[in-house]
Structure formats: C-alpha cells, structure tokens
Amino acid sequence: MPVNEEARVGFYICHCGHNIANMVDVTAVAEYAAKLPNVVLSRDYKYMCSDPGQEMIAKDVEVFKLNRIVVASCSPLLHENTFRTATSKAGINQFYFQMVNIRENASWVHEDKEMATLKAKDLVRAAISRVVFHKALEKKKVPVNPDVLIVGGGISGISAALTIANAGKKVYLVEKEPTIGGYMAKFDKTFPTLDCAACILTPKMSAVLKHPGITLLSYSEVSAVDGYVGNYHVKVTRKPRYIIEEKCVGCFACIDACIFKEAKFSDEFNEGLSKRKPVYIPFPQATPQVVLIDDKTCIHFKTGKCPQTCAKACDRNAFDFDQKPVVQELEVGTILLCTGFQPFDAARAPYYGYGRYSNVYTSLEVERLVNASGPTGGHVVLRDKSKPKSIGIIHCVGSRDEKTNKWCSRVCCMYSLKLAHLLKEHTDAEIYNFYIDMRTPGKGYEEFYDKLLNEGVHFIRGRVAEVSDWAINDHEKGKLVIRVEDTLIGMVRRIPVDMVVLAVGIEPGKDAQDIRRMFNISCSNEGFFLERHPKLAPVETFTDGIYIAGACQGPRDIPDSVAQAGAAAAQALALIDSGFVELEPNTAFITEELCCGCQVCINMCPYHAITFDDGKGKSHINEALCKGCGTCVAACGSGAITQNLFEDQQILSEIYGLLVE
Amino acid sequence: MNASSSEILTQGLTVKLEADLDKNFGETIAREAHGEKLFGCIQCGNCSAACPLSVWMDYTPRKVIAMVRAGFKQEVLSNRTVWLCASCYQCTVECPKGIKITDVMYALKREAIENKIYPKNFPVPILARTFYSEVKRTGRINEIFLLTNYYLRYNIFKMLGYASLGVRLFMKRRLSLFEKGMTNRKEFRSMLNQ
Amino acid sequence: MKYLYYPGCSLKSSGKHYEISLLAVLQKLGIEVEELENWNCCGATNYMSINENYALEITARNLGIAEKQGGDEVIVPCAACFMGFLKTQKYMESESGIRDRVNQILNHSGLSYNGKVQIRHPLDLLVNQLGADALTRTVEMPLKDLKVASYYGCQLIRPYATFDDQWNPHTMDDIARAMGATPVDWPLKSRCCSGSMTSTMTDIGLRMNYVILKEAKSRGADVIITACPLCQFNLECFQGKISRKLKDDVRIPVMYFTQLMGLAMGIPAKKLGLKQMLSPSLVLN
Ligand code: SF4
Ligand code: SF4
Ligand code: SF4
C-alpha cells in the first residue's frame, strides 16, 4: 500500500443510527482501519454529522496532530460539505478530506453482513490510500451577475419577475407568445374563490410592462445558453412582428383596415372558436399592447401583392414588412424557467369523440365560451347556436391512464367543479360530473365541492367509457350518449346530453426537451423538469443558478404556481445577494512546458473552456468554465493536462488500495 | 326508433336509462325530510358501516342516498331496505356532512306509503299502519289489540308463533285487555282529522 | 319543582315493571310525580313513517297538556317517547312553520306548547340533578361483586339528548356504581336492539338481540340493565327463543335500572315488579 511519510490520517466510521450499523460491523471496520499504514487514529461513532461528531474531529486533529481525515458514512451528496467544513474548522485544508459512502454503497444494498463489512473495508482502504496524496486546494470565488433571466411569461414567470424586480434587480422576461399572461389569461374565473381571472391577472401584466426593472422580450425565444452559475451568457431570438414595437400604440386602426374585411383565420387565443385577421392582437388586454402580423396568412407575405391597407392606416408608421429575426445577447447570473405546460390533446382519447362530434369540447374551449370577452360574449351556446340543456363534464381525460399520462393532473377536479358552477349559472342546464376520485386538496377546495354538491350538479363516480351518438330510445335521439358505470349505485347508466366537456390534463410542454437540453437540466420520466430534491429543493435544479417554477415542474394550480415562483425568486435573490459563487477546485490545468500545441483538447471540451494562446503556442484552460469532466485530461497525448483531486497518483493509489489488501 | 335495441340492452338489472329515472325524486325527498342536504353527501359510506341493519339491506344507506338523488325512485321505494331502518339514528350522528339519514328514511317510508309502492305483504309497513290506526282509534296502544290487528292484516298464522309468549305475558299481567284508556278519544280523533 | 310524569303505552303494559319500580324508587327518594292527564300515545317510529304532521301533533298534545297542568318538568322514562318528545320540541323550536301549524291544531283543544315545560329522562334526574352521592346514601344492600352491563339502546341518547355522552354513555354506569356494583365496559352500549323488528322481521330481530346478549355475557356481566321498555322486552322475552334458535345459551337477567336500584335500596321485590319478569331475574342473597 502506497505510503506518504508525512500523512497522519484520522479515520471515522459512522453508525448512521441503524442505517449502517445494522448491516456493516462498524467496530470491525474501525479496528481494521486502525492497522492500515498512515492511520493514526480510528473511531466509530453513532452520528458523525452531529455537532459532537464534528467537534470530535477538531479535538482529535489537535491532540493527535492529524493532517488527513477520512469519514465513512453516507453519500457525499448529503454530507461531504459538512465534513469538509469540519475539517477546515479543525485547521487543515478541506481537501485533505475524503468521504466513503458505505451506506448507499454497502449497508443499504446488501443483505449479508459479513460481505457488506468486507466491502466497507475495501472502500475504506481505497479512500485512505488516496487521501494521503491529496493536496491543499483553494476554492475560487467568482462574482454573481445580479441580472436575472426568466423564461416564460405565464403567472409563474410574471410573479417571479415582479418579486425579483421589486428587490431591485434587473429582470429579462422572455415570452415566446406575442403577449404574456399564459393560460391564466384564457380562464374565466379561478377556483375556489371564483374571482375573475383577468381582473387579478391583468394588473400584474401591466405592472410587468411598467416596471423599470423588467425588460419584457415578448414573441421571443432563448436560442442559446452559455456560461455557468453567476455568469450566464444567453442569446434570445426576437421573432418579427412586422411592427415596430416602440411605435405601435395599440389603436388597432390597422386591424380594421386590413384588406380582409372579415376575420378568416383561426384565433389561437379563443381556442379556434373565433376568427382573426392576419394582423391582430391576441386579446384586448394583451401585454404588450402591440399588434403583429401572422406571415402565414398575410397576403403580402404569401403573394407580395397586397396594397398594405393596414400599414397605410397606421399614422405612427409602425409597420416594417422587412423585419427579420433579431438575436439579442444577455448577460445574467441566474435563470428561472417558468415555461409551463401543454394541455392534453383530447383527440388522443378517441373514445370521447373529440373532433368527431362537434358538441364535444375541451375544458379550455369552455373557459373561452363562458368568458364575457370570449367568442360568444359569454353565452354558452353549441356550434349550432342552441343552448345546451344538459352537459356532461368528464374528468381525468388523458390523466391517470397507462395509455396516455399516468399522473393525476391535480387541477382538473377543481376546474371541472368551477366549470360546472359557471355552466349551471350560464345555462341552467342539468350538469353531470363524471369522476374517478374527487381530489380537492387545497384551501377552500373541499368546501367548494360541498357547495357544488348542494347546487344540484350531479356527480357520478365512474370513468366514462364512451361518448357516442348512438341512441336507443327517443329520449337519447339527437344527443350525445355517455356510457358509464355509476360505481356507487352499481349500475351502468346511459346519460344523454347536449354537450360534453373534456377535462383535459396537464402534460409537459411541447418544447420541454429542447429547453432541458439548452439549459443543461434534467427531466423526470414523464417529462416535467426535475427538481434537485422533491421535498427539500423543489425549485432548484442540478445545475447551479437555474431554478424552476410553475407547471413546467409538474401539474399545479395557480396558487401553487405563484407560491413556487416566490420560492424560486427567493433562491435566486439569495444567490445574488451572496455576491459570489465558490467554484469547486476540481478543474483541469495545463503544464505549459509539456503542451505541444496540438489543440486536440480544444475541440474535446464540451464546455468551451479551452482556448489557444497563439503567442505562446500553447492551450489554456479557463478555470471558471471548466466543469472538471476530465475529457481533455484523457485526450491530451503529451500528458500536459492535470486535474485537481484527480491526479494520476491519487487515482492510482485509490485503485491500488481497493484491489490490494 | 329502435325500441328493440333498448329492450335488449336493458334486459339485465344492471343498466339504467335516464328516461326511466324520476329526476325530481331527490328534491322531493330532500324537501320532505326538512331540506335535508342529501345532495351534499360525499358517499363516504360511514352511514352504511354504522348502521346495525345494513347487513340485511339490499341497498346500504349510502347507496339509498345515491339512488335517491339520482332519481331511482322505483328501485328505492319498492325495496324493503328503507323498511329495515329501525330509526336508531346511528347514521345520523355519524354522518360527516350532517345529513339526517334517519329522517330521509322516514321521508322515503312516507313516500312509499303515499305512492303505494312498498314491497308486497312486507310486515314492517303493515305494523306501522296498524299502529297508526290503533292510536288514531283509541289514543293509546294496547299491545293485544295492536298485535292481533297486525297479524290479521299480515299473516294470521304467524301469530301462532307468539301465542305462548303472549299467554305468559298475560299471566304476568304485562298484557291486559282492560288498560285504562283516554277519556276523550273523540276530541283526540278530531284533532287528527283536521 | 313540580314533576309531571308521562308513562307512555309500554309502561302501562309490557313494561309495567318499569313503571312500578320507577315510581317506587322515586317515592323512596322523596320525589313526587303527577301523571299527565289524559295523555296519548307518542306515535313512536310508526307515526313518523306514515305522517310526520300527525306524529308531531300528537306528541305536542302531550306537551301542551303538561304546560296546562302546570309542571316545570315532565319525566319521560320510555326511550322512544323521550326521543319523540325531544324531536317535537326541537322541530317546534327551530321551524316556525311547524310551531304555528301545530299550535293552531292544539288550540282547538284549548292547548298550546311554548317550550316552558322541560323534558327530562329519569336517568338525567337521578344522576345529573340528584347526583350519585345522594343515591349512594340511600343504599341499604350494596350490590357488591355484581357486574352490570348498562345497555342504553339507541334513541335514549341520540340524536337529541344532551344529558349523557352520546358516544360513551355513562349515567347508568354511574347509578350501578352508586349502588355498589361494578359496571362492565363494553362496546354495544348503544347498539340498536332492532325495535319492533322482533315481531316483524323476526329472524333479523332475534339476531340483533343475540349479538347484544352474547357480548354482555362474554364480557362477564351478571345482569344487563336498561332504560327502554322495548329493549328490555326484546332482550328479556326473546332470550330463550334466541338461545334455542341459535343454539347458544345467551340467557342473562335483563332488568330496568330502577329495579336494580330498588334492590340495593332495600325495596321489596314485590314493589319492583320482579315477579312480572319472564326470564330469571336477579336473586340477591
Ligand atoms: S399586409 Fe395586407 S394582408 Fe397583411 S396584414 Fe397588412 S393588409 Fe392585411
Ligand atoms: S476538464 Fe472537461 S470541462 Fe475542463 S477543460 Fe477539460 S474538457 Fe473542458
Ligand atoms: S355518512 Fe353521510 S356523507 Fe357518508 S355516505 Fe352516508 S349520508 Fe353520505
């Protein structure tokens, strides 16, 4: 076993209560370690991470003149920092420390105590032979750029932007749609209080626009991200509106003047239930109040032969048909992703007849139908303009289904109740809710359910099997027949209705995977952004300085999204106010004398950390950009690249320790 | 219309067409039971589990509530379930939504009698009606008259099973033919006829 | 305090020994009661099942008579009558429509009920008004080593009564303790005895009584005490039949709490209606 005469190792093994001690004979390991070369002291202790455990290290360093520390306990993810700090408090460099994970790697994964103990001994031996060759290293501090990028201008992004800007920081809010507001802008009322969604949202939207600390980049998308925590370099592509944003005052004269007298094209904001012109504004309170031209339907862009009556009507000369996408570059220190969700595509549940029967609607369509500024002015009418006398609302569409989305979308029960209430109010129809389980966990939610129960809305427990127009008696003729087992009564029922509403679930946004790759974060299996820890770090990601909030992380409603946005904002502000970030010193460096200037390493580095110094004819690594992946170290034919904490001698003696008793 | 499809598809007892439901039934019963909030029932089943008679019922109390508010009038009223309710009020004191299920059961019994759809030759409503007319007649209950009339209406042979018990009670002077009654039966009867 | 007394039909026939023993105990305690004049049947569950208006009216008539007769409180020993009285009182109190209609009808007989007379169960009177200590003082023959299962049945304590704990009633246990006996803790104290189902749905009725007798016995009770004529009747008069039918001897003395009190207070068996019992009653030595 390799020996370093100067090294005096203190070894500690933790019981972790029963977590380790039950499967690993900790006393035996401690006794074994005591006999290894360089080991001056070996102890076992119930909880090394406790205050007395940490203090013990400090005392031992002083008494036994230790200069290396090895702790065998849990995962470094959990406590490496704890013990590094304890080591440094004891007066020795924190990188003279090595941690051995004998919990996840031994006690938790084995059933044979003898073998688990043997494995623990091997791992401990490897760590001890490695730590004697550790060198003293310093963490580098780099300042944090206080500016923040927020991607997504739904309610989460809006809330976070206002919070951070109110704290005096500069915020760039990037929204891919022509307006901010997200899905909430489409909703009529919000559950369970039934406040009007627009009334509570639009003031926030205009606050964003007016806030001196917020730069709103609407109709824009992030196209590249570079850099590292505290110092991100971002490229944002601004899509052409063909309108000069600063000049447009939102008078809509151009819309009236458009050569299309009638609106002809499907209106996205109203879920296709109404029409718009090629020059349009998504909705009256759109923010910013700037029109845009849809170049796929505009005659000018299709044929080049339009008299451009719109532009002529604009007395502010706001039109610019030659606009091209513009890339804007931003420097920010932290990034919040609030990119939201997409609703389940109802056509993927063909048994409910969406797209086949015209009176089958999605919940979002109905949100627009009940909205006073919606396509029908708030009159709930079917496509033939008649008023429905009976309406069936089907819960869990696309959710809780192995074939589509396995998860519960969390919001559908409550919004179905809300729609039931609104539809009842608007039409006085018989309303049926078909549910599998009624899930109302939220403040005032169960009470809202109780209110609905007593409003005469029918609740039938059972998953609807099919919606069809197959009538078997006069009563069903001309209706949509819902087939369901009323599981509480134990009978199959056929319920004829005029209108079917599909409570579509929440799923990851279309572009979630692209965003994930661009920002170098992870997604969980179902495709929502993965938080660093489901309980203790719900808005952080595994990439430092990048936070997530809202439905991009998982299905959630407005109150939860806003709360999460606040949490993400607080995390970002905490980082900004700490002023700097410490970089791990496990970076690579080039010994210039050995570098032959072949530049092989430069293209290998996935983080663009290596540049070539033409003057010297040598490569150079930017420590701040290097993530310590080690690729270049292996690639360098001259052996000119070394990586801190992973020097050859350290790795080789670790391997030796592992293999040779 | 293809009435035949309808017949085929509803042959079993497990399919129900909306056309065959009485949509106002729930409202009617709720009103009859003093505005009971039976529409607030969350179908938790506590009432059924609490009910000491539910093991003998065809529909548990929970199911009765579900059927009532969904309009299954015929099923509920023609079934013996509601008549098995002994009015012990256990369900009522336990219901998390404060629904007085016992009062709903009473309302259903009254509705069944009014609509004359209770199970045929089922003893409970017969006893109730006998009791009712006995009190109306004399103001008080004399158990001998009550039971004799009851068995006359229900099944005279069943009475034989109780004969010896009756005789023993009679001997112990716990049944009497000549219990002192009310003195102003006429006034009492006229009160009920108002 | 002037106590009126409403016996109800049962206490005049199959539950005669309840009346006899109750009156004997009250007399011994120096409490005078005056029977309600010309009272009528309370209607029990049957009137509610047929016509709710009538059910409320006939009970209100009794309450009207009580007010007219000038009592402060009316003692109602039968659990079913007691519940019916409370229900009527409650409905007349909370629903003005019912109050006005019922009083209008009572007016024809020169009666009305305005909530002046309080409705009281003897258990309430004895335990809450008089107090257990007062009862203990009257004991002449403490019921030492006697294990008593108190059986309250259903309507005595729910849904309207407030004199005892609806979930774990104890007033009868308090009395048993005051008499020197040991109450048995058991979970079926307030389980329904099936009421009149023993004569309508006999099979069900007998089984419901079986589980009660069985549980009391297996908890080591020497005697079951009750405060409801229907419970007492069912448990006492059918226990032989139940034991034969279900091939399990569940026979056990079932008596009114007032009979038990009388024994401890040294009242002669004759004055407690013990002779009128069909099943073996408690023999004290
Ligand atoms: S260019 Fe023509 S078609 Fe396009 S928006 Fe203007 S007027 Fe309309
Ligand atoms: S270690 Fe990895 S990140 Fe660092 S310079 Fe080399 S290749 Fe780039
Ligand atoms: S206990 Fe109440 S809420 Fe629960 S099922 Fe019965 S009636 Fe409904």
Ligand code: SF4
């Ligand atoms: S009152 Fe009727 S339904 Fe309710 S628990 Fe008692 S017997 Fe059952």
